[in-house]
Amino acid sequence: MSDSDKGPAPSLKPVTVSLPSDVNYLDVARNFVSDIGHKVGLSAAEIHDLQLAVTEAVTNVIEHAYAGDTEQRIDLAIERDGECFVVAITDTGQNRFDPAAHPDPDLKEYLSQCRVGGLGLYLMRKLMDQVEFTSDARGVNQVKLVKHIKP
Amino acid sequence: MALTVTSRTLGSVQVIDLSGEIDAQSLPPLEAKLQELTEGGFYRIVLDFGEVPFIASAGLGVLMSVIGTIQDNGGDLVIARSQSDVYRTFDLLDFTTLFKFSDTVDAAVAVFEDAVGVQDH
Numbered sequence: 001m002s003d004s005d006k007g008p009a010p011s012l013k014p015v016t017v018s019l020p021s022d023v024n025y026l027d028v029a030r031n032f033v034s035d036i037g038h039k040v041g042l043s044a045a046e047i048h049d050l051q052l053a054v055t056e057a058v059t060n061v062i063e064h065a066y067a068g069d070t071e072q073r074i075d076l077a078i079e080r081d082g083e084c085f086v087v088a089i090t091d092t093g094q095n096r097f098d099p100a101a102h103p104d105p106d107l108k109e110y111l112s113q114c115r116v117g118g119l120g121l122y123l124m125r126k127l128m129d130q131v132e133f134t135s136d137a138r139g140v141n142q143v144k145l146v147k148h149i150k151p
Numbered sequence: 152m153a154l155t156v157t158s159r160t161l162g163s164v165q166v167i168d169l170s171g172e173i174d175a176q177s178l179p180p181l182e183a184k185l186q187e188l189t190e191g192g193f194y195r196i197v198l199d200f201g202e203v204p205f206i207a208s209a210g211l212g213v214l215m216s217v218i219g220t221i222q223d224n225g226g227d228l229v230i231a232r233s234q235s236d237v238y239r240t241f242d243l244l245d246f247t248t249l250f251k252f253s254d255t256v257d258a259a260v261a262v263f264e265d266a267v268g269v270q271d272h
Contacts, residue, residue, distance in 0.1 A: 023176035030172075030205070048205070048236040055207045059175045107245040115215070119208040119244055126243050 012040050012080035021062050021072035021091070029058050029076060033087065036078045042085065042149060049127040050087060053145050056120035057089045065093025065141060080149075084129075087145045096135045097143070156180040158188070164195045164260045170202035173210035181210070185217045194226025197259040201232035206240050218249065227251065231259035 017032050019025045030051040037047040058074060066072045075090040102121050110119075124131050130146035154171035165188050171177060188196060198214075200206075214228065221228050229251045233241070241247050253259035 023174070026174045026176050026207075027172060045236070048239075051205065052207065052240060055174055055205075059207065059209060063175070111245060111249050117208075117212050119211065123208055123240075123243060 012036070012078070014077055014079040016075060016077040019058075019074050019076065020070060021066045021074050021093075022070040023059065023062055026055055026058060029054050032076060033078070037085070040080055040085070040149075046085075046147060046149065050085065050145070050147055053124045053127045053131075053147075054087055054089065056124050057087075057143050057145060060097065060120050061089060061091045061093060061141075061143075064097065065091045065095050067093070067095060083149050083151060085147045085149050088142055089145070090140060090142045092139055093141060094139070096141055097133055099131075099133045153177060154180055156184045158184060161197075161256075161260050162264065164197055164263050165193045166197045166199060166256060166260070168199045168202075172205040173203060174205070174207040175209040178210050178213050182213045182216075185213065189217055189220055192224075194221045194224040195263045196221065196226065196228045197231050197253075197256060197263075198228065199231050199256050199259075200234065200237055201256075203237055204234055206237050208240075208244070211241065211244060211246055214246075214250070227262070229253055229259040229262050231256045 015036055019028060033050050033054050034047050037050060042050070054076070061074050062068065072091065072093065077088045077090070079086050099121065104122050104125065105118065124145065128145045129148045130144070132144040133142070135141045154169065154173055154177035156167060156169055158165055158167045167184055169181065173181065185196070218228055231253045232255065233252060238247070238252065241250065251262055253262065
């Protein structure tokens with residue numbers, strides 16, 4: 001089928017999954033993104049970028065928001081809003097993430113000092129068109145990853 | 152997807168064969184293997200990434216944690232057969248300026264053999 005025969009992009013009703021706050025489920029998160037990505041016709045490169053950004057976001061939640069507590073939950077919600085593919089990652093960890101406290105690193109300096117860690121947020125910003133962090137009064141934190149999908 | 156890590160010796164070079172995805176969950180065997188080699192005095196290391204379809208920043212952190220020791224001891228860490236998505240992850244973080252990359256394991260090993268040749272002259 002040629003591109004001109006594809007017609008309108010498949011629509012997507014919101015899909016959610018709830019995972020334990022445990023790195024043993026990182027691959028489940030990636031598979032979830034891949035399954036839904038394929039369903040709406042994303043390219044392999046787009047799916048990889050989303051898988052990497054989601055892996056970084058979920059890892060951050062586990063290690064920082066929940067400080068390694070594996071008994072908590074992380075919710076992933078995916079939807080397609082027009083040409084935007086959106087993955088929302090929600091937690092109730094006590095350590096709220098402040099993106100303003102994490103400016104992009106100077107990579108040259110970072111590499112010259114052989115530093116380790118702290119590149120997850122930078123990767124998310126590089127891979128996605130939009131990365132938004134919110135926290136509400138009930139203690140619910142969310143990072144929203146938005147990728148503009150090529151028609 | 153678990154990460155399988157095995158190693159073999161090719162001349163003066165240790166080749167680590169990897170198979171699987173590398174993230175915060177799967178990386179301990181890679182971390183242990185790199186530690187075992189560097190503690191054993193092996194600083195010429197090739198990582199065969201041919202069967203690795205995915206690496207997260209946690210995996211890059213493991214390589215970063217040993218590269219200083221390896222290079223301080225006159226060695227290096229060369230990445231062979233990286234797939235395009237994995238190379239892109241290295242490149243997004245400018246890690247391509249820190250590590251050498253080769254299309255084949257043989258070419259990666261030759262990086263060290265050439266270095267030996269230069270030293271011998």
